Amino acid sequence: MALKAVLFDLDGVIVDTAKFHYVAWKALADRLNVYFDEEINERLKGVSRMASLDIILERSETDYSDEEKAALATEKNENYVAMVQKLTPAGILPGVVDFLTELQEAGIKSAVCSASKSAGMIIDLLDLNGYFDAVLGGADVSRPKPDPEIFELARDRFGLTSDECLVVEDAYAGVEAAKIAGMRALGIGDEAILTNTDVVYRDMTCFNLEGVKALF
Ligand code: G6P
Ligand code: MG
Numbered sequence: 001m002a003l004k005a006v007l008f009d010l011d012g013v014i015v016d017t018a019k020f021h022y023v024a025w026k027a028l029a030d031r032l033n034v035y036f037d038e039e040i041n042e043r044l045k046g047v048s049r050m051a052s053l054d055i056i057l058e059r060s061e062t063d064y065s066d067e068e069k070a071a072l073a074t075e076k077n078e079n080y081v082a083m084v085q086k087l088t089p090a091g092i093l094p095g096v097v098d099f100l101t102e103l104q105e106a107g108i109k110s111a112v113c114s115a116s117k118s119a120g121m122i123i124d125l126l127d128l129n130g131y132f133d134a135v136l137g138g139a140d141v142s143r144p145k146p147d148p149e150i151f152e153l154a155r156d157r158f159g160l161t162s163d164e165c166l167v168v169e170d171a172y173a174g175v176e177a178a179k180i181a182g183m184r185a186l187g188i189g190d191e192a193i194l195t196n197t198d199v200v201y202r203d204m205t206c207f208n209l210e211g212v213k214a215l216f
Contacts, residue, residue: 003216004164006103007154007178009046010114010137012170013188013204015091015126017084017116018045024080025056028072034060042193046171048115048144049073081118087125095204100131102209109133111154113167115144133158146173148181155181166212168204172196184215 011017022041029036036056044052053073057064064072103110111134112119119137123129134157141149155165167178170189175197178185186201187194194200199215201207 001161001163001216003108003166003213004160005109005111005133005154005158005166006212007111007113007151007165007167007183009167009169009171009174010112010116010119010122012045013093013168014096014112014128015087015093015122017087017122018170020080020083021052024076024083025052027079028076029056032060032062032072046115046145046169046173046177048138049077049117051144077117081121084118084122084125087122089127092126092128093203095206097131099204099208100128104131106209108209109158109160111136111158113150113154114138115150144173145171146176146180148177151178151181151183155183166215169197170194186212186215 008014011021021044025041025044026036034056040055043055050069050073053069100110110132112123112132114137117138120135123132123135134154136150136154140153143149151165151167155162162182165183167183167185169175169178169185169187172193175185175187175194179196185197186199187197188201188203191200
């Protein structure tokens with residue numbers, strides 16, 4: 001089956017916003033006196049805002065109402081969005097523009113499939129709109145990764161089948177979502193964390209379209 005679309009996660013794949021998410025969650029956790037570290041943070045990658053808050057509050061002795069939780073998530077998000085405003089195209093991770101250019105020249109579709117409600121704003125700040133045929137974010141789906149909804153939405157929008165799509169992900173939950181959707185997944189980052197996919201590269205300078213096509 002030929003490769004017809006590449007579906008990209010955003011945070012940790014196109015841009016390193018994970019560090020801003022971490023700083024914003026850490027500030028909230030510190031204020032609430034809840035223990036939070038980089039290891040727990042790993043579980044938040046690819047996961048929705050409210051699900052992330054629930055993971056952080058696993059270590060809290062206080063029970064928060066849904067209303068209080070919504071306010072805590074808003075507090076974190078306002079802090080995060082303020083930090084992210086500093087992003088410019090210089091924040092695009094290495095190899096991303098080259099790979100997107102190769103896809104465009106080959107007529108292969110590309111989409112952003114992110115759990116983040118700020119996905120569109122971040123793509124604007126990075127000035128990457130011209131490279132993507134679709135930008136889907138947290139507001140477009142009701143079920144967060146590892147549910148495959150966001151990848152299926154992109155696939156259906158392009159009128160393709162799962163085996164014509166490749167997902168590029170840095171999060172365990174995102175790779176799970178791709179697999180449930182019946183798509184191949186290429187991991188970016190750490191082999192020790194992305195144990196659920198066969199192919200893991202350090203970043204996007206480590207492969208090109210020819211190499212990716214060989215996976216099909
Ligand atoms: C991405 C990140 C997660 C984040 C989620 C929701 O998937 O990897 O860490 O929690 O988006 O982001 P949002 O901007 O909507 O809070
Ligand atoms: Mg990610």
